[in-house]
Amino acid sequence: NYTLGDAVARMMRMLGRNVLHPMGWDAFGLPAENAAIAHGIDPAVWTAENILKMRRQIRLMGAGYDWSREIATCEPEYYRWNQWLFLQLYKHGLAYKRDAAVNWCPHDKTVLANEQVIDGRCWRCSTLVERRFLSQWFLRITAYADRLLNDLANLTGWPERTRTMQRNWIGRSEGVQFAFAVEGLDDKVEVFTTRIDTLFGATFLAVAPEHRVVARLQQIVSREHAAAIESFTQSLKSKSELERTSLMEKHGIFTGAYAINPLSRERIPLWLTNYVLAEYGSGAVMGVPAHDERDFDFAKSHGLPIVQVVVPSEGPSGEPLESAFVEDGRLISSEDFSGMSSARAREALAERLAFMGAGGKSVNYRLRDWLISRQRYWGTPIPILYCAACGEAPVLDDQLPVLLPVRSHMAEFLETTCPKCGGKARRESDTMDTFFESSWYFLRYLDPHNDAAPWAAEHARRWMNVDQYIGGAEHAVLHLLYSRFFYKFFHDRGWIAGADEPFENLFHQGLVLRDGEKMSKSRGNVVGIDQTAERSGIDAMRLFLLYVTPPEETSNWTDEGISGRVRLLNRIWRACEPYFGQTRSATEPMAAAESPAEKALVRAAHVAAKSAIDETVSRRFHYNATIAKLDELVNLMTAASSGMPESPATRYAAEALPILIAPFAPHIAEELWERFGHATSVHLERYLEPDQRALATEEITLVVQVNGKVRARIPAPAGVSESEALALALHDSNVRVHLGGKEVRKHIYVPDKLLNLVAA
RNA sequence: GCCCAGAUGGCGGAAUUGGUAGACGCGCUGGUUUCAGGUACCAGUGGUGGCAACACCGUGGGGGUUCGAGUCCCUUUCUGGGCACCA
Helix, strand or coil, X not given: CCHHHHHHHHHHXXXXXXXXXXXXXXXXXXXXXXXXXXXXXXXXXXXHHHHHHHHHHHHHCCCCCCHHHCEECCCHHHHHHHHHHHHHHHHCCCEEEEEEEEEEECCCCEEECHHHEECCEECCXXXXXXEEEEEEEEECHHHHHHHHHHHHHHCCCCCHHHHHHHHHHHCCEEEEEEEEEECCCCCEEEEEECCHHHHHHCCEEEECCCCCHHHXXXXXCCHHHHHHHHHHHHHHHCECHHHHXXXXXXXXXXXXXXXXXXXXXXXXXXXXXXXXXXXXXXCEEEECHHHCHHHHHHHHHHCCCCCCCEECCCCCCCCCCCCCCCCCCEECCCHHHCCCEHHHHHHHHHHHHHHCCCEEEEEECCCCCEECEECCCCCCECCEEEECCCEEEECCHHHCCCCCCCHHHHHHHHEEXXXXXXXEEEECCCEECHHHHCCCHHHHCCCCCCCCCCCCHHHHHHHCCEEEEEECHXXXXXXXXXXXXHHHHHHHHCCCCCCCCCEEEEEEXXXXXXCCEECCCCCCCCCCHHHHHHHCCHHHHHHHHHHCCCCCCCEEECHHHHHHHHHHHHHHHHHHHHHCCCCCCCCCHHHHXXXXXXXXXXXXXXXXXHHHHHHHHCCCCCHHHHHHHHHHHHHHHHHHHHHCCCCHHHHHHHHHHHHHXXXXXXXXXXXXXXXXXXXXXXXXCCCCCCCHHHHCCCEEEEEEEECCEEEEEEEEECCCCHHHHHHHHHHCHHHHHHHCCCCEEEEEEECCCEEEXXXX
């Protein structure tokens, strides 16, 4: 995973840029905790051991990280600032605790993030997830919904699909919020709709079983209806949102109560259903079967009336609907709004409702506040305490960090005193979602040892934002959204200057598979770093990973593939060997080459250099193409060693090789460089600058087409004129055969490339 | 169902703005070196026909634009990824 990033960092540095390339450990979390439990070890010990192992292997891979900036999120030096940032969010009203319906795994006994629920089941133990009402900590990411959405337009360095995924995730929709009165109750039910133009087609009102009106209905309906409401609510109580919606048919019950349409004054039945989400909008919808597919399905299966109030602007109407007509059109049966277009009716109805004081325009998001508390041990303690007298209180800044206790001392940990009254208080026992730590770690790299602040503003001013971010696409709406939220908050505090987006350019890497499957211990198809280092060498591995596939594609590890790169490295070594110990000052490329073969050799070196640079500055990173150019160069050098005597050209090409390969195969590059007799590191050199004269060719192949088909390839001097090219073509025997004596009506000439003769 | 990305030899993949399709590598075939194997090196390797020169076909299928299409347009099939009752 880190090979591409390292190649990019090394290329950038050899192009003269000042590169900060750090590494750290996102070390808290459920998987580490469970693995530690399974091994009967303290998670802190388990994690420390694994960091040691992984650090050794990553160093073995030759990644050029600045290890002086290494961080681990499970260390107090880091999570202290995690707690401090939580308190900053708390003080600005962006962290709050509330009762909410959450995903609960009854087996693991913790809440789960939405992303940890797969098809309604716990991602680890496959237990069916339940819905529970618990008091949990949330971050108010929805306060930034509009900015998170609008600023996506400026993220031109991000893949379009990632921006689209974030747009869909945030899911802004504009509509109207208004209320239905409930007959016999001094209470109203608010609904949100994007299709207020269909208001007169509402034939029922549907609410989620959790809606607060449900309890009050029990007082006004018959005993039978009250019992039905109770049993329906009970049957759905523990069912997760996903279970209710995706895994169940639409169903519902009539409550026995009626709601009043605020405009038509029509009386419509109030239903409880499983398909209305408690957590979106107001937890209630107006049911318009004629113009909404879901309402149509529900009305059909429950015998509710279907009233069409929008008809296509042109074409026939009046036919009974076979499915919901969801497009815009022209209103009918809608009192004085009849005849209006949907668009105009939406404006007019919003105004009318606002005038009546019954509602108005509103915006809703599918984005929900981020649930960050976890009933888990291995995480950052949430720095809050609860006093019987004073209530909820933040831990004072000078009391940070709240250290994670060893597990046997949990009881002592929880007991504390209130900072206000000095009385007994209890600590919050939940820890934070690990996505909290990972939402700002890139800033800590700038100033990893600062014990007065998470980072000093001057460092952020100097380095931010992240110029190139490389990671998997699986974080499109998680880490990459959370980080944007945090960064905007920091920016608003004045802790960061410049852009309020953390990642300027984003690149998603493809997976590396083996035998068509993801490498994993359980599948037993993992390729060991140590074993690979031993057998093939790290440089061959790095070259292979960059070479198999363009970096954004899924690639397949093969043992044959890596041996091809071992062969390349051996050939590079042999091509350089004759010149060991003969350092000279840099040679001017054109002076080195005389014969066409020598010029081709020098040219190949510059073609490779141009490819490496182009792939880097364009941020396409298709180094597979660059390495193919290196193959071509080495092929020429191998041919030269048998046919061409040692010459300034072969020497020039050999001496260019360590620099050309340095970002991709750093170890052998350094070794060759030293053997040439250099006293300093090749990694401190500038990359080979492509020379226009070295790239130019003196002879070209003129492709001659007759009526668009290639009929001859004629060698010609570069810059051959159109008339000369025409003369050459007309002298070619195969061209004459295909012209068959016919007149050349016209011709198309592409200089130094192609001549197409069009014959009658 | 909706949205996005893709489809090129036996395999992974190349191919500025439409201008030599298959670079480079893997694999395979033959050869040189070797007692032998391996390594290394040389030659060949999209299909069909031909001794060859060369011809025809060929970038998932069908249609179109163009002197010329892997590349642009329409349509269709398949594959991968994402979202799936958000009112």
